[in-house]
Amino acid sequence: MSATPNRTPNKVIEVKDLVTHYGTRQILKGISLDIYEGEIMVIMGGSGSGKSTLLNHLLGLLKPSSGTVSILGQDINKLSAVEMTKLRTRMGVAFQGGALFSSMTVGENILLPLREHTELDHSTMAIMARLKMEVVKLADFENLMPSELSGGMIKRAALARAIVMDPRLLFCDEPSAGLDPVVSAAIDELIITLRDAMGMTIVVVTHELESAFRIADRICVLDRGDILMVDTVEAVRSTSNERIQNLLNRRLEEATLDPDDYMRRLTIGI
Amino acid sequence: MPARHLRIVEKTGRATIAGIAEIGYGAFLLGESLFWLVMGKSRRQPVRFGAVVAEAMEFGVRAIPIVAILSGTVGAMLAIQGIHTLKTFGAESRVTFGVALSVVREFAPLITGIVVAGRSGSALAARLGTMRINQEIDALHVMGIDPVRFLVAPALLAMLAVLPLLTLLADFVALTGAGMYICMDLGMDFPAYWERVIESLKVDDLGHGLGKSVIFAVLVTLVGVVNGSLVQGGAEGVGKATTRSVVHAISAIVVTDMLFAFVLTR
Numbered sequence: 001m002s003a004t005p006n007r008t009p010n011k012v013i014e015v016k017d018l019v020t021h022y023g024t025r026q027i028l029k030g031i032s033l034d035i036y037e038g039e040i041m042v043i044m045g046g047s048g049s050g051k052s053t054l055l056n057h058l059l060g061l062l063k064p065s066s067g068t069v070s071i072l073g074q075d076i077n078k079l080s081a082v083e084m085t086k087l088r089t090r091m092g093v094a095f096q097g098g099a100l101f102s103s104m105t106v107g108e109n110i111l112l113p114l115r116e117h118t119e120l121d122h123s124t125m126a127i128m129a130r131l132k133m134e135v136v137k138l139a140d141f142e143n144l145m146p147s148e149l150s151g152g153m154i155k156r157a158a159l160a161r162a163i164v165m166d167p168r169l170l171f172c173d174e175p176s177a178g179l180d181p182v183v184s185a186a187i188d189e190l191i192i193t194l195r196d197a198m199g200m201t202i203v204v205v206t207h208e209l210e211s212a213f214r215i216a217d218r219i220c221v222l223d224r225g226d227i228l229m230v231d232t233v234e235a236v237r238s239t240s241n242e243r244i245q246n247l248l249n250r251r252l253e254e255a256t257l258d259p260d261d262y263m264r265r266l267t268i269g270i
Numbered sequence: 271m272p273a274r275h276l277r278i279v280e281k282t283g284r285a286t287i288a289g290i291a292e293i294g295y296g297a298f299l300l301g302e303s304l305f306w307l308v309m310g311k312s313r314r315q316p317v318r319f320g321a322v323v324a325e326a327m328e329f330g331v332r333a334i335p336i337v338a339i340l341s342g343t344v345g346a347m348l349a350i351q352g353i354h355t356l357k358t359f360g361a362e363s364r365v366t367f368g369v370a371l372s373v374v375r376e377f378a379p380l381i382t383g384i385v386v387a388g389r390s391g392s393a394l395a396a397r398l399g400t401m402r403i404n405q406e407i408d409a410l411h412v413m414g415i416d417p418v419r420f421l422v423a424p425a426l427l428a429m430l431a432v433l434p435l436l437t438l439l440a441d442f443v444a445l446t447g448a449g450m451y452i453c454m455d456l457g458m459d460f461p462a463y464w465e466r467v468i469e470s471l472k473v474d475d476l477g478h479g480l481g482k483s484v485i486f487a488v489l490v491t492l493v494g495v496v497n498g499s500l501v502q503g504g505a506e507g508v509g510k511a512t513t514r515s516v517v518h519a520i521s522a523i524v525v526t527d528m529l530f531a532f533v534l535t536r
Binding site for chain 1: 313315401406411
């Protein structure tokens, strides 16, 4: 594995033999992944590869069928509710659609984690929130409602809310999906700035290749619930793995046909 | 047994299990909300007073006009029907007694419950359903903010505070509506009418109506929250959950009302 310049040797996230099912369908097939302090790890894969499911496990929103997920040295599925809340104040998450609370202004959205988890006075909290709004270049928009923002602004506001508690770990779900190339590049720059200026470890889930190559220190390529490769951008680009090359070159993979399974699908329930 | 019949049995079984699971989830949410109301402060995650006030404004204050209009109308309707029926026995002067008891024990809590279920139970389901679809509930989880503490407990507390108050208002307005018709039709004066109303009522009757309104408050909130938080299938799912929440809440209110009357009047 090639060395990456930004990370330290400390593991911030450790996933071991993670298996998960939706009903009887296996989604993640025993994956293991280490993410180091200070790096931007991009989890990449096509639709249905299991990348969103993996993210939900890292966020503690899903319980695994087997395997462990440790964050900042703690197995998150063994933590009590109080310990989990404490851990979550050290993590920030920017969701794909922003997940801003539609009944609150942008400023109130960004203030919310501070209001709920700190006992600072209002003016200190307001200054902290404005600082983060400056970072994401959203100053002067604090009194707008989320419905009044453009797609790129919503993503930036979500980032500001995710970093308002100065987390050690930042998760971004499809940060540039659905944005035009210029706005998308600006979001990518912002993510790199957050790593460099604040020393955050950042996990980005995306299917946008260009964005992944621009920001990643390392890339984890997921396909059908398996990790195909975890390595630097150059190594992933130059790999001879056919499935990865298909993904990178947007080639459709030929579906393998199992005649028995095909017949079963056609006749089920009839 | 033919496959079609088996499928009906399977569907019925699945629906029954889903129904029981929903009731269980409602009970869990009630327990969790009470936990946060009592223990929130010691866990440094209190239920915010501001959120309770905001919900109370929405559920209670904004419902005053419609509750007043409907209860006033029902009061007058009871008086009209009462006089019409009692005339057969020449006992129309007893109408005050009948109206007072029916309004305070039955109609005021029932009408208020149904109006609030239609206004706020559905709004709760729509709000939580939309929040779930937009990942706002997930966002609360990952921010370390318990959604039950942040969203359900304030709504429950607000509903418990405003529904009995709205029921008291409905009592007063319905009795006023009835009184206006009775005084006009029977030539009674208004202070004498109120005196008779007060004579006819016992504290128990008022307690009966208000007790029911407390149960309705729990039912409306939990039905709305359960339906909202189990939304699946995008905007259409939110619409279905909203409709389902109104139908379930009104059904639950009417059935509970009957059971309450059955148990307490025997």
